[in-house]
Amino acid sequence: MNTTPETQVISVPDGSIRDYVDGTFRKDTPEEYVRQTIEKRLINEHKYKREQIKIEFGLKLGSRRPRADIVVFPKDSLEMTQDQVWLIVECKKESVEPRNRKDGVEQLKSYMSACPNCEWGMWTNGKYKEVLRKVKVEGKYEFQEYNDIPAADGSIEHIDRPNRNTLKKAYEDNLLMVFRTCHNHIYVTDGLQKQPAFFELLKLIFCKTLDEQNVGRPLEFYTTSGERSYPDGQLTVKNRISKIFEKVKRKHPQIFEANDEIKLKPRSLAWVVSELQPYYLIDTHVDVKGKAYEELVGSNLRGDRGEFFTPRNIMDMAVKMINPKRDEKICDTSCGTGGFLVMAMNHVIEELKSDAEKDFGKPEGQWKDHERSVVKEKIDEIAASNFYGFDINPDLVKATKMNMVMNNDGSGNIFQNDSLLPPHEWSLDLKKQLAEALNIDAAGIKNANTIEFFDVIVTNPPFGSKIPIKDGHILEQFQIGYIWRNERYDISGQTGWTISSDLQTSAPPEQLFIERCLQFLKPGGRLAIVLPDSILGNPGLGYIRHWLIERTRIIASIDLHADAFQPGNGTQTSVLILQKKSEAEILAEKLSGVKPYNIFMAVVEKVGHDKRGNTLFKRDEQGNEIWVSEDPDVPEIGEVAESEFTYETRSRIRIIDDQSREVPAVFDQWKQQEVIGW
Numbered sequence: 001m002n003t004t005p006e007t008q009v010i011s012v013p014d015g016s017i018r019d020y021v022d023g024t025f026r027k028d029t030p031e032e033y034v035r036q037t038i039e040k041r042l043i044n045e046h047k048y049k050r051e052q053i054k055i056e057f058g059l060k061l062g063s064r065r066p067r068a069d070i071v072v073f074p075k076d077s078l079e080m081t082q083d084q085v086w087l088i089v090e091c092k093k094e095s096v097e098p099r100n101r102k103d104g105v106e107q108l109k110s111y112m113s114a115c116p117n118c119e120w121g122m123w124t125n126g127k128y129k130e131v132l133r134k135v136k137v138e139g140k141y142e143f144q145e146y147n148d149i150p151a152a153d154g155s156i157e158h159i160d161r162p163n164r165n166t167l168k169k170a171y172e173d174n175l176l177m178v179f180r181t182c183h184n185h186i187y188v189t190d191g192l193q194k195q196p197a198f199f200e201l202l203k204l205i206f207c208k209t210l211d212e213q214n215v216g217r218p219l220e221f222y223t224t225s226g227e228r229s230y231p232d233g234q235l236t237v238k239n240r241i242s243k244i245f246e247k248v249k250r251k252h253p254q255i256f257e258a259n260d261e262i263k264l265k266p267r268s269l270a271w272v273v274s275e276l277q278p279y280y281l282i283d284t285h286v287d288v289k290g291k292a293y294e295e296l297v298g299s300n301l302r303g304d305r306g307e308f309f310t311p312r313n314i315m316d317m318a319v320k321m322i323n324p325k326r327d328e329k330i331c332d333t334s335c336g337t338g339g340f341l342v343m344a345m346n347h348v349i350e351e352l353k354s355d356a357e358k359d360f361g362k363p364e365g366q367w368k369d370h371e372r373s374v375v376k377e378k379i380d381e382i383a384a385s386n387f388y389g390f391d392i393n394p395d396l397v398k399a400t401k402m403n404m405v406m407n408n409d410g411s412g413n414i415f416q417n418d419s420l421l422p423p424h425e426w427s428l429d430l431k432k433q434l435a436e437a438l439n440i441d442a443a444g445i446k447n448a449n450t451i452e453f454f455d456v457i458v459t460n461p462p463f464g465s466k467i468p469i470k471d472g473h474i475l476e477q478f479q480i481g482y483i484w485r486n487e488r489y490d491i492s493g494q495t496g497w498t499i500s501s502d503l504q505t506s507a508p509p510e511q512l513f514i515e516r517c518l519q520f521l522k523p524g525g526r527l528a529i530v531l532p533d534s535i536l537g538n539p540g541l542g543y544i545r546h547w548l549i550e551r552t553r554i555i556a557s558i559d560l561h562a563d564a565f566q567p568g569n570g571t572q573t574s575v576l577i578l579q580k581k582s583e584a585e586i587l588a589e590k591l592s593g594v595k596p597y598n599i600f601m602a603v604v605e606k607v608g609h610d611k612r613g614n615t616l617f618k619r620d621e622q623g624n625e626i627w628v629s630e631d632p633d634v635p636e637i638g639e640v641a642e643s644e645f646t647y648e649t650r651s652r653i654r655i656i657d658d659q660s661r662e663v664p665a666v667f668d669q670w671k672q673q674e675v676i677g678w
Contacts, residue, residue, distance in 0.1 A: 311564060
């Protein structure tokens with residue numbers, strides 16, 4: 001059996017996209033993006049076969065010959081004619097409204113009416129969707145609104161009230177589209193501003209996640225199509241979801257106040273529930289959830305404190321290189337949306353599962369219930385005790401906790417706190433909670449010398465000259481907060497950096513965060529930190545490099561492309577990986593000198609997107625895109641001939657042109673040569 005992803009060079013015209021269903025090259029437009037997302041949902045979530053689906057299917061409506069965007073035929077249909085069409089999907093660009101006379105829902109109704117056996121229809125612009133079922137009532141056809149279209153098995157019951165077996169994992173951008181749709185609906189229907197709308201959606205995501213966690217009980221996070229359509233039913237839904245939210249508040253008192261309530265109108269609430277209810281959020285792949293959630297958070301909670309959230313590929317690279325272990329305490333000192341912590345947590349969980357597969361002597365898919373329970377207990381324990389986050393922004397703290405809840409629930413150790421504040425000034429409540437979590441004495445948290453809590457820190461601190469730290473009370477905690485002078489210091493005329501007794505008038509926060517992170521680390525602890533390149537190359541900042549060489553072993557420096565944080569921020573950055581020296585090591589090296597050692601260095605010239613955020617894909621030397629088989633274990637039918645394209649039953653996907661994905665493997669080889677044991 002072939003298990004190696006098969007590559008194939010396919011020349012794709014500029015400005016075109018390869019259709020997910022039939023392989024045709026189509027113009028890459030906003031409307032086409034919506035259609036491709038729906039096609040992937042039909043196949044991956046609803047489990048329709050490609051053979052059932054036709055794209056741009058010609059219809060006959062009197063003298064008109066329109067083309068339906070997507071049509072689906074019954075599973076065993078012998079012929080694919082207009083009479084046999086069972087489901088029609090119309091996809092529009094975001095600017096087209098459902099009530100648009102020409103291209104709105106009425107267009108879909110006319111298409112469904114022209115197909116005698118068409119029972120279902122969906123209209124969507126990626127922001128809104130309407131699902132219709134054509135039924136015969138007293139000899140006449142009428143259109144009834146439903147929550148969703150049925151899956152390939154045709155079951156209507158599970159549209160209204162899914163059970164755990166029918167919940168679907170989301171794929172690619174589908175969850176992102178659902179989150180956006182729900183947020184936009186709240187924004188428009190309830191008249192809330194962006195941030196309040198986001199937090200109302202957040203409450204419902206909490207409710208959905210808690211409902212999924214109540215294994216052994218029927219799901220309560222649902223609305224039937226009838227409830228969604230009528231005021232009394234909408235009130236029933238609000239009462240049902242409000243009961244779940246009461247449980248959420250009891251479970252997460254650090255996130256929600258006791259008097260918090262869901263503020264959405266019943267009509268809006270029922271609609272959002274209907275959009276979220278088909279999905280299995282906990283079981284959906286971490287990358288799909290992360291991309292959807294972090295993009296939603298970033299567009300609604302991005303602040304003015306130098307916050308620009310780290311791209312997922314860069315987080316993944318840093319976490320794989322720092323390689324956190326299951327018995328280590330891991331922290332992000334400026335956690336933002338929690339992406340680094342979620343990445344680190346799932347990295348550790350994958351290691352745990354891999355070890356369990358060796359212990360059990362079989363892959364995860366063959367584990368028995370008691371074996372799954374054993375692993376689940378270990379995951380819960382690690383998630384609850386080993387991951388810590390701090391952020392000054394209370395909204396981002398809530399966002400991080402939700403991100404952790406959706407990913408194995410490590411939400412208990414996320415704290416609102418200014419990481420640069422003197423430790424003795426931290427709130428008593430924070431000291432108490434942190435002390436309990438770390439099993440230390442809260443009274444002992446007095447200064448930077450008593451906060452060596454963590455084995456691993458991975459972080460992207462806020463940067464920028466626009467948000468300088470000017471408070472002498474803050475600056476005096478840090479050696480980097482003082483003025484350093486590059487001057488002659490011995491008879492030979494050799495020069496070097498020496499610290500003065502004078503404080504700087506101000507310092508960019510990222511410089512102080514370097515020192516705070518090292519203060520947080522235990523001796524031998526590891527730090528992966530995103531920094532502006534000025535710290536690594538500016539002659540005037542040589543004292544920071546001098547300070548780092550004295551106190552850390554510099555393990556790696558990864559120079560990122562200028563587009564890494566685009567769109568939104570063009571700062572040239574690097575990822576620096578350091579290991580903290582003990583005081584004994586520092587003293588010994590002061591007496592004998594620092595012995596030369598190798599540093600892993602890499603330049604990431606391609607980060608998978610351009611400065612506008614558009615995805616870039618790998619091409620061969622002739623400029624042709626490279627495609628690989630999505631599932632190498634599925635036998636292939638058909639081939640690409642010289643003169644024409646015959647579509648394969650096995651779909652192919654493009655490879656994102658992103659060198660950051662290749663760095664961890666090269667780094668692992670280098671570590672083995674350097675005998676670095678983590």
